[in-house]
Structures are given as structure tokens and as C-alpha cells.
Amino acid sequence: MSADIQDKYGDVLSRHGIRPTPVRILVLKSISKYSDTFSLNDLETELESVDKSSIFRTSILFSEHHLVHETEDGSGSTKYCYCHNDHECGVEELHCHFYCEKCHKTYCFEDIHIPIVNYPQGFELHEVEYLLKGLCPHCRKISN
Secondary structure, three states, rough: OOOHHHHHHHHHHOOOOOOOHHHHHHHHHHOOOOOOOOOOOHHHHHOOOOOOHHHHHHHHHHHHOOOEEEEOOOOOOOEEOOOOOOOOHHHOOOOOOOOEEOOOEEEEEEEEOOOOOOOOOOOOOOOOOOOOEEEOOOHHHHOO
């Protein structure tokens, strides 16, 4: 891996309070390519040289530091979304997701933000899920 790439991804990690290591840089490079959701299995397939436990621990770390956020789509597998454009995945940045019931792909609708809900005083909000289900354009087209 070139020094420029290490610097680019190392800077992103540092800005999120994560110490850059070769494995973390590899995982970040991989997840930054995804425009929609990805699973740990996707990363394990792509990063065959990295052991599964390192990928798992790195994903948890990235989630804790708001570099990615987790979403449940009902498939039984946790999906992750990379926070593009150096945004931090805070509650105010969360967006809707769409799960295709035919091809089982989950899409990020980054331009459709989850509405802010006024909840009773004394509660602290950590996570919000807003999942739409149906057919993606491709599956809808082949179903007709």
C-alpha cells in the first residue's frame, strides 16, 4: 500500500480518534468503496488475508467512533453503512434504509433523513432505525 493511501486513510482514522494500524487502514479502504450497506461477510470475502476476529473488532471500533453505523434490515445479518464525506454518524445524520424483499440488498437513502422525534425528558437517545421494505427498481422491473 502506498504512503499516500496510508496517509489518506490514516488521517480519516485519526480525525475520528482511532489509531491507524495496517489492518484498520485496509478495512477503511475496503468499506469506503461501498455506496450502500455491507456486512461482515462482505468484508471477510474481500479481505481474505485479514482474520475474521480482526475485521469484527475493527467494525465495532469504527461503529463506536461513528465512522460507520449499524442497521438491522430483518435479514438476520447486521449491515453497516460508511459515513461518507467525513461526516460523523451521529443521531442527527441518520437516514432511511430500504430493504429489497427479493434480492435482499439494503440501500442507504442518505438524502432522506429520519425525522426527529420528541421523546420525554430524562431519556437519552442512542439509536434510531427507520427501514422501508419492498422491491428495488431492478427487482420491480423483472417482476413485471
